[in-house]
Structures are given as structure tokens and as C-alpha cells.
Amino acid sequence: MKVAVIGAGAWGSTLVGLAKENGHSVKVWSRQSPHSLEQVIDGANLVVSAISMKGVRSVISQLKSLSLSPDTIFITATKGLDPSGTELNLPRLPSQLWQSAFPTHAVAILSGPNLSKEIQHGLPAASVIASKNLEAAKQVQVVLSSSRFRIYTNSDPLGVELGGALKNVIAIAVGACDGLQLGTNAKAALVTRGLAEMIRIGTYWGAKAETFYGLSGLGDLLATCNSALSRNYQVGYGLAQGKTLEEVLSQLEGTAEGVNTTHVLIRLADQQNISVPISFQVHQLLQREVTPQAAVAALMLRDSKPEV
Known part of the structure; x- marks a missing residue:
């Protein structure tokens, strides 16, 4: 599959490595990237967001102006709460920002005890992929799972x-x-x-x-x-x-x-x-x-x- 990873920090780089090890085509974008965001997401089956909470709204805004396949799945690996999203007395989570911007796309959350440096050193780990769209979660599970990175699905995103x-x-x-x-x-x-x-x-x-x-x-x-x-x-x-x-x-x-x-x-x-x-x-x-x-x-x- 074609995988686009947004964010070249420790976690983003780790996810790039996991996808590449499984034989998938992976492109990476960050603010220092020589390629445009449009070039990186072109034809992507999966778009993985591995950026900090403060950058999520900005990236979503840029992506909304680009052309995406209706089957593209968004995966958020950001762990935080949106600081500008408390006006309704409810937390605004990264996945909700993605789903609000792309209502017809499947959105999944990747989360778990995943210290990047340990995974980069080849040590075993497990994680969870959660989505309201179980089939989308299963697709992500297949793309990133390996003998050293075990992923479980969950229906409580x-x-x-x-x-x-x-x-x-x-x-x-x-x-x-x-x-x-x-x-x-x-x-x-x-x-x-x-x-x-x-x-x-x-x-x-x-x-x-x-x-x-x-x-x-x-x-x-x-x-x-x-x-x-x-x-x-x-x-x-x-x-x-x-x-x-x-x-x-x-x-x-x-x-x-x-x-x-x-x-x-x-x-x-x-x-x-x-x-x-x-x-x-x-x-x-x-x-x-x-x-x-x-x-x-x-x-x-x-x-x-x-x-x-």
C-alpha cells in the first residue's frame, strides 16, 4: 500500500520504519521536507498523522485543499487534547478534528505503550488501532503489524x-x-x-x-x-x-x-x-x-x- 506519514519526529520515523519493513511504499512530510504535502499524499491509501497537538489544525487546513481518494484512511497517532476545543464543555480530540474535516473518510487512532526508541532498536511492542470503521482498523492492523509490533483492534476509539x-x-x-x-x-x-x-x-x-x-x-x-x-x-x-x-x-x-x-x-x-x-x-x-x-x-x- 501507499502510506503517507505526516511528521518526522521520533514516533513518525518509527512508523515509517514499521511500514517499510512490511514492504509498503512510504513517503514522509514535515515542515523541513523538500517535498510538498501534495506530493507526499498523492495516491496514499493511508495518511498517518504523527505530529504534535499544536500542529494538527494547521495540517488539516492544508490537506483540505488537496485532492484525496475517497478510500483514503486517516490514522492519528497524536496523544493530546485540542486547547481551543472546550467551548462546548467537551474535549476535542485529534481524531474528532480529522473526522470533522473529512466526514466521509475512515479515521483510526493508534495508541499504546510505544516508546519510540525501544521500537527503533528492534524490541517487541504492542499497540491498539481503534475506529468506528472496523474494516479500516483491520486494514491498518495488517499494514503495520509484524513479529515485533503486535496490533490489536478496538471498537472504542x-x-x-x-x-x-x-x-x-x-x-x-x-x-x-x-x-x-x-x-x-x-x-x-x-x-x-x-x-x-x-x-x-x-x-x-x-x-x-x-x-x-x-x-x-x-x-x-x-x-x-x-x-x-x-x-x-x-x-x-x-x-x-x-x-x-x-x-x-x-x-x-x-x-x-x-x-x-x-x-x-x-x-x-x-x-x-x-x-x-x-x-x-x-x-x-x-x-x-x-x-x-x-x-x-x-x-x-x-x-x-x-x-x-
Whole structure:
């Protein structure tokens, strides 16, 4: 098949490699590309968006003026929330932006515990492709699956996409936990309660609770919270070490989507009265309104309650 990958960062480059290994024809476009976007997507069966959240609207705008086959499938691999999409008190996700712009095309979400550098080094991984169009999801599954990259289909695209976005917020908290050297018990509690918070948010917005126990929820959460390769983990770790957010972000290779996601999430949670204690402390930390130590104290001293 002909595959067009938009975005030449770590994840985009990884997906290019996976498609090429399966014998597909792959073209790549980025802002530094010598080829035009029109040349790259010409005749593409699959268009993979592997760009940061802040670039999605711009790329969609450019693509809308180009000619595409009606059978072209869009795959979004962006994990975030649109910062300009909270006017209706609902999250605006990358797939929704793509579907709104291309209503007659199939749109699928690729998400999971997929640290790019590990996959690039040939280590095995698994992921999820979710879509309302199951046949489109199966096509993507065939194109990208291999002996070292196993893909499952899922019929809950909302849950899969929210899992990939929300876990980045929790990863910042866990990075701070490790940066403060609070130990394994604290980290285990934070990850577990973080998952509960993700499920609470996701089900409020219409996702299935069981989706968050899968690869795009718990799986991605575990990978992101246990690896220094995670940019969001690095943000929390750096803040706990006394660095400013600007200092941490300037040293990252790529975008830490959890920073923007946190701000959008808190705005929505405030509007809808969703309980997000961990995310709220992350937001306070990013805003320099609380120290890492004070954030921990605030979580530990919350009113007692049942676990479930």
C-alpha cells in the first residue's frame, strides 16, 4: 500500500520504519521536507498523522485543499487534547478534528505503550488501532503489524484516544514522585489512583471503563511512568529536581503533550465538576502555584474515602 506519514519526529520515523519493513511504499512530510504535502499524499491509501497537538489544525487546513481518494484512511497517532476545543464543555480530540474535516473518510487512532526508541532498536511492542470503521482498523492492523509490533483492534476509539492523552498527565506526577525519591510504595499508589482518575474522566465523557485496562490505558500508563524515555515523566522529574518548566522543556527531544493536556483537562474538569485531584496538583505544579512537596502533602491529606 501507499502510506503517507505526516511528521518526522521520533514516533513518525518509527512508523515509517514499521511500514517499510512490511514492504509498503512510504513517503514522509514535515515542515523541513523538500517535498510538498501534495506530493507526499498523492495516491496514499493511508495518511498517518504523527505530529504534535499544536500542529494538527494547521495540517488539516492544508490537506483540505488537496485532492484525496475517497478510500483514503486517516490514522492519528497524536496523544493530546485540542486547547481551543472546550467551548462546548467537551474535549476535542485529534481524531474528532480529522473526522470533522473529512466526514466521509475512515479515521483510526493508534495508541499504546510505544516508546519510540525501544521500537527503533528492534524490541517487541504492542499497540491498539481503534475506529468506528472496523474494516479500516483491520486494514491498518495488517499494514503495520509484524513479529515485533503486535496490533490489536478496538471498537472504542474515544476510550483509546483518551487513554493515550490522559496518561501523560499522570506521568508528570509520577516523574515528580521519582524525582523526590518517594519510593516504590508511593509510586505504586500514584499509578493506581491515577488510573482510577483516568477512568473517572473517560467514563464521564462517554468512554468504556474496560478500555482503560487495556494497552492504550493501563499499558501506556505503565510504560510512560516507568521509563526516563518518556518526555512527560522527564517533565515531572525535572520539576522535582528544582528546575523550571521552561528549563525542562528546552532540554527535551520533542513535545511533552501532558503539559497542554493538563491545562485543557483542568479547564474542562472545573466546568463539569469532575474530581481530578492528581491532575489538579499537576496543574498547580506546572503553574508554579505549589511545590512538588506540597503537592504530595495535599494528596496524602485528602479526606478519607472508600477505594471504590
